[in-house]
Amino acid sequence: xxxxxxxxxxxxxxxxxxxxxQMMASQFIKWKYPKSFLTSGSLGTMGVGLPYxxxxxxxxxxxxxxxxxxxxxxxxxxxxxxxxxxxxxxxKIFIMNDSKLSMVKxxxxxxxxxxxxxxxxxxxxxxxxxxxxxGIKGVVCDSEENxxxxxxxxxxxKGPIICDFKVxxxxxxxxxxxxxxxxxxxxxxxxxxxxxxxxxxxx
Numbered sequence: 411x412x413x414x415x416x417x418x419x420x421x422x423x424x425x426x427x428x429x430x431x432q433m434m435a436s437q438f439i440k441w442k443y444p445k446s447f448l449t450s451g452s453l454g455t456m457g458v459g460l461p462y463x464x465x466x467x468x469x470x471x472x473x474x475x476x477x478x479x480x481x482x483x484x485x486x487x488x489x490x491x492x493x494x495x496x497x498x499x500x501x502k503i504f505i506m507n508d509s510k511l512s513m514v515k516x517x518x519x520x521x522x523x524x525x526x527x528x529x530x531x532x533x534x535x536x537x538x539x540x541x542x543x544x545g546i547k548g549v550v551c552d553s554e555e556n557x558x559x560x561x562x563x564x565x566x567x568k569g570p571i572i573c574d575f576k577v578x579x580x581x582x583x584x585x586x587x588x589x590x591x592x593x594x595x596x597x598x599x600x601x602x603x604x605x606x607x608x609x610x611x612x613x
């Protein structure tokens with residue numbers, strides 16, 4: 411209800427890649443219809459957000475399709491922007507860009523004694539210029555003051571668009587640790603210290 415759409419959208423589809431952005435999307439988006447959240451669950455295939463969004467837009471050309479993606483996940487399939495451009499599919503791509511593989515880094519912190527390996531993305535593409543190189547609209551949002559304006563602009567833009575949202579990395583909770591039951595999850599940051607972080611995944 412915070413966003414103003416010029417045209418009436420009867421149904422929307424949201425895809426995600428795999429990572430913290432996926433968990434946040436599933437927590438905070440209000441769903442109205444079944445089968446409208448397209449994501450890779452237990453398999454956790456990074457990079458699926460954009461291909462899923464392309465497929466949904468082709469199948470449902472009159473629906474609003476949004477790919478909420480993380481920078482690390484989006485980097486796995488950004489070449490699919492060619493298909494988006496070739497067919498002028500009006501997919502809205504919202505990249506949560508914190509220059510990290512945030513979910514993997516969280517696991518390294520909690521379960522692997524902070525042995526960080528290749529989870530800081532030293533240099534991401536300039537996503538807005540990358541979009542423009544494919545003939546797609548690209549915008550950057552690096553301030554909370556411009557957040558709603560940027561989202562509204564993107565939702566009402568008639569063609570495909572990439573929004574590069576500069577965000578702070580964060581630990582996404584609740585989280586079920588490897589080998590733990592669903593009723594033994596980490597619920598909030600206050601109980602991380604009390605959590606047995608020495609439990610490692612099998613193998």
